[in-house]
Amino acid sequence: MPIKSFEDDTIVQEIPLEKEPWYTIPHLRELNLIILSLLMYSGTVGYDGSMMNGLQSLTQWQTFMKYPTGAWLGFINAAMTLGAFITLPCQAWIADHFGRRCCLFIGLFFCALGTALQTAAYNQAMFILGRFFIGVSSAWFGIAVVLITEIAYPSHRARVTALFQCQYYLGSILAAWVTYGVRNMSNSWAWRIPSLLQIATPILGVAGTILSPESPRWLVSKDRAEEARSVLARFHAGGDLNSPLIAFEMAEIEQSLSLEREAKNSSSYIDMLKTKGNRHRLFITVSLGIFGQWVGNGVVSYYLFLILETIGITSVTQQTLLNGFLNVWNLILAVSAALIIDSVGRRKLFLTSCAIMLASYITITALSGSFAQNGSKPTGIAVVPFLFIFFGGYSIAFTPITTAYLTEIWPFALRARGVALGSMTIYSALLFNLFVNPIALAAIAWKYYIVFICVLVFAIVTIYYTYPETRRFTLEEMILVFDGKDGHVSLLPEEKENNQQTDGSSKPSHVHMESLA
Template sequence: MSGITTSTFAPGTHFSTLRNNAASSWWKDPGMRSLAVATIAAYCGTVNAGYDGSLFNGLQTIDGFLGVLGNPDGNKLGIISAAYALGAIPSLLPAAWIGDRFGRKICMAIGALLIIIGAVVQTFTKGGDPMLAGRFVVGLGASFEAIGAAPYVTEISHPRNRPQATALINTCWFIGSIIAAWTCFGTLNINGDWAWRLPCLFQVLPCVVQLPLLWFIGESPRFLVSRGKNEQALRTLARYHANGDEQDELVQFEYQEICAALEFEKQATAGITYMSFFKSRGNRHRLLVIVLVGFFSQWVGNGIISYYLARILSSVGVNNSTQQAGLNGGLQVWNWLWAIGAALLCERLGRRPLWLTSAIGMLICYISITACSAVFAEKGTIGAGYAVIAFIFLYNGSYSIAFTGLTLAYPNEILPFNLRSKGNAILQLAIQIALFFNQYVNPIALDAIAWKYYIVYDVVLIIAIACIYFLFPETKGRMLEEISEIFDGPSDHSVNASAQEALEHDDKIGGEKKTATGHVEYAA
């Protein structure tokens, strides 16, 4: 045979049928409680991203902060805000290489250290340029966190919790945004520079929590096997999924699947590059969906509300700093509750219903925000201003239904095993390019045409709904191999097809036919 490790379990075996030394509920099981700690450590990077997403908006509600920056115009304010994305883009490829070469934990640790450095620079300097530099360094760290954390959660989670655990990653964005919003609210009455310095300094908190946890948690089993540390990988699986029982049926099944998948990958993915996304119809479809998810996650109007809520509120007559900060804090809690609920229901309700409900709801709300803003601007009607606030809340709830959890979970589901890391890098690149555009262009456009700028996002939302309807397939209830068949067809398993045929041929020659597709793939 060609060196492929075959499973001792019957083809088509489902993990739910195997004996597992773990309680039915994670909170009742010591091993899975430890796994929850490992997962929380990975979530800290997303918490920090959410903190940054709300921080700059909250800082603008603090009297004197814009003066510290030199009272920048829309162009300069946009550059300072977009510095986060400017830092994130160049660090994507190095982060992906370090994550594959040295491990997910090292990747996250580097990200945490960079974010701490950037936050300290923002805290103890004055002026627009130092603030820009600090945000740039935080952006560098954010890419390392994102590239390390998402695969880590996917690869270490218990099979029965993996869909929810992956979907919950992005919901932690709102935990950070809630902390930032209410921190800014709490410092409003502090006299002097510490009113804005404290919120900047508190950005280090998620990283300060994360770094010591990374020392104690286990590494990704898939990474360990890829580096030849098979025994350590088996111990890690047993520790988190079966309370240390290495002979547990589920643990053995997962371990054999990981080993088989990685051995298969070495032979089947020789010569695989980013150009492989263009070599088959299925991969071109995947690439299009990934890029659309990345851009739409930032280009459906959320960028204005996330980073410039204070300016929107001012445009409809809410000028009091306390009111602005309070509304911002309440909005983040509202968003988080919607995101948590949708993430936990993603497998029950299906992906397409969530995507379409989310996009259609946002379109209705954004059209309403546009119309009410126009009425307030033209006639000064107080009720129209209050309606804008109400529709901002409804819009954010609609966004959270799908775009919070599925932006990361859906691309990871549709990517084949051998293109998953490359696809994640493309996804993050699309997100950061879109984010930079938003953060730079939005303040300039808001200064120039005010509420009329919202019409642009009304149009983008219509395009997003059409793309989701025609291009986003349903993946509910399917294992990863079955999802591949949606894109490649039952007779063509992505770029692995020719390699798979060769392996089957080798098995026949050896007198025993065992196919790679007899195994269930659990995003190993």
């Protein structure tokens, strides 16, 4: 049975087009306010990275932690990542069996526990244990992007999903400026206050967690179709159970899940290897997770103070100020890119991002090498604007698109596990970075940047040849891009002939998502 596009059977003509902005429509306003609250959960990881950057500039924290360096400093930073990595497989199983929302409540518990331990720490072990539990909470919070994707209004889905990871910088900004504000405190509250506020962004997600509906797709998968229909009707059609849009969405969801069952797609990780389409998704998931951490951003995110010291910027005030402004810059660009994700497309943003990062990293490497040889202050300062350019490039694609892309390419049966696997890959790459980066920077300084230049070149080639464009597809229609005949999807003969794109992927002949905007 073919999966239909929005314009098949003149469905678009039956959908009342909304002339007013979404925020003037009560049911869409309610839904998007809930989603706005859920977006805050991604700020947990951003807060942590920026906070640890700031704390390393504070003598108060350095004294408490006994001036950690090298592998020990890497372990302290990695404790949070380790907690997330260990938890992710369990998170995916719970999300599939008990629903998306319960994962968020579990995350809130571990976040409160970790924050309390870290803030009240009286020795290094207690501080590190608190960081571990913060990492556990961030793994549970990761399911928020799946819930957002599955409850979002169809024409809003790509943008709100892309906005999820942008809130990473909201957490980063909060941590950067809090750390700047407490830098002159003479006691341990200089690092305890930033530790306490680690729970700030998750608290903003509590309202959305309580008010959010359960995923309609999860409800259908549990044979609770009428509940799913009620959720879609309430939030997508203002309560109209007979809306053509709701009829279409329910038919598409039920059809897609039926096809997955016919194809015997279970929710086991081994199913990621069984079909050509799933193997393609798996390659993208793993490679994108690696690229997201190995293009040089890991050095700047957690060890900015080390980079600044190699170019002669050693003042605590200057380091914390740069950290604060860098995160504001990143947030602006990431949000801007998220809002144009459907008009520009994923591939163009990814490739543009890599090109900008490559050019700026080559320049940073050259300037850093020159400063190391001649010690010229202007040469060292010249690195700073290129750090902004580099992170601007990263923020226009890898921040908003990575999680959104991984969420949309996997079918429902494997979506939670696909996102979890992507996160595990990201955290694995991050763990490597957190341990290796401080050692490498201490040993070879700026020469280490050459590694990231090579990774960026490889990323450009990989993305160009293997990452398909996915804009203007519904979640259920992604099967057209990756599975084709393997997904039991049939197109009319004329559609098969006209829907081949230059990048080799298939695309429905109709532009349907914009019709609902």
